[in-house]
Amino acid sequence: MPRNDDHRMLTNIGSDRVRSVRALGRRAVRERERLFLAEGPQAVREVVAHRPDTVQDLYFEAQVGTQATDIRQETVLDAARAAGLSIREVSHEVLVAMSDAVAPQGVVAVCRPIDVPLDTVLDERPRFLVILTNVRDPGNAGTVIRGADAAGADAVLLSDSSVDIYNPKVVRSTVGSLFHLPIVTGVPIAVLLDRVRAAGLALLAADGSGDTLLGDVDLARSHAWVMGNEAWGLEPDVRAACDTVVRVPIYGKAESLNLAMAATLCLYQSAGLQKRPDIR
């Protein structure tokens, strides 16, 4: 056994440690402690694989599940041990008490924030960015981050008026993508637009009111997609600040697409659906 495993199983659901983990379900506590929770084998596997530097503690429950579940968990724990992470076994009751999830699936990691400064992203000369402003629903924000990852975007930038990316529902709905690409948070939308434009990217607003169809946009030059609130779209001043306002065509009688659907189509249009050597 590697020496970073503490072998005393945690069983007291009333302990300060359990309560402090559980409290990370609240935004104010996350911001004060500068910590958040990744829950379940998929999220924990991805943070261990891609951002082990951000993992403060990892808690797991000895599995009494199927063989497949046990193997999956062992793989995650082996990777965590190999990365030299602090690992602690807990009882089922403690894991449930720590987690926001209805079914925490055996493992949670307490992580330090993964967001990066805007300069870090712009210094890399990005060619394809995603900017979210006023996106309030955790599931939508997480799904767009997952889509940005799948489409090969260089980074996702969230304005200060957007949902907290460390909300457990956001973390879950990114299905690990939160740890795959650089994410910027907390910058006013006007600053994001100015800085990204100054870095040479075209600003493309995705909005049902757009007069340019998605298929007609020049995506060969570097660009950033700007997406707004799920219910009311982009504010007029944000639309006005963009170079092009783009809408996804509607062929049938539907009034609109939802944010995640429209975002997926725009981002994949950027990625190009053509066969490329670097895809899998």
Place this chain on the structure above:
Amino acid sequence: MPRNDDHRMLTNIGSDRVRSVRALGRRAVRERERLFLAEGPQAVREVVAHRPDTVQDLYFEAQVGTQATDIRQETVLDAARAAGLSIREVSHEVLVAMSDAVAPQGVVAVCRPIDVPLDTVLDERPRFLVILTNVRDPGNAGTVIRGADAAGADAVLLSDSSVDIYNPKVVRSTVGSLFHLPIVTGVPIAVLLDRVRAAGLALLAADGSGDTLLGDVDLARSHAWVMGNEAWGLEPDVRAACDTVVRVPIYGKAESLNLAMAATLCLYQSAGLQKRPDIR
């Protein structure tokens, strides 16, 4: 006032009528009564506009909301009156008691099933169909129906192992698309695949295991997309029965896309993102 309005406001939340509407939240009751519920101004507007023949009763609460809400509701009620529908005012408490929704938004319609026989769809010589099998999450099923509508599919066919399309969560998440295009339900998947193939359409399985990339599929000939369960995809025998198994390329580090995202990309690839004269 048109004569089809009954002017006595319903106020008794314990009445048989209110209870019988409320009971439509349960699948067994929906199937026995051959009725379901469309809730909120958007769904009700769409059923009144596109399938008024299926509306049995319409209940509304006099609005005390914003001017915009009142105008929206009046528009729906005017259209319902023009269609000669049975309309009844109810108290706020009655509307809440009737509805499955947390916020029923002032209006509900009790509707007869909108699904059509498979023959009705195939007799129209469809060129672009969507087949769902084992889709269990109401939100996913509704979102795919919405996407099929937006992409201009000719119909959606759900196998008998899929979620009930009259589940209030499905109805809500279609945002009216349930009433826009023909929908077939309750047919075994093997029969759906046989009949659709016999009608001359290629069967395209959408599955992460596919060896054909989305951008490489011939979509010029008539075809049906076959989509499976959100967690475990398509069953091996369904994949084997299809002509091509297609996967959406992943450009970044994401492991996969969710069902709604993958479906949206596939369906829009069929629609073609090119400018067409018939789009809006």
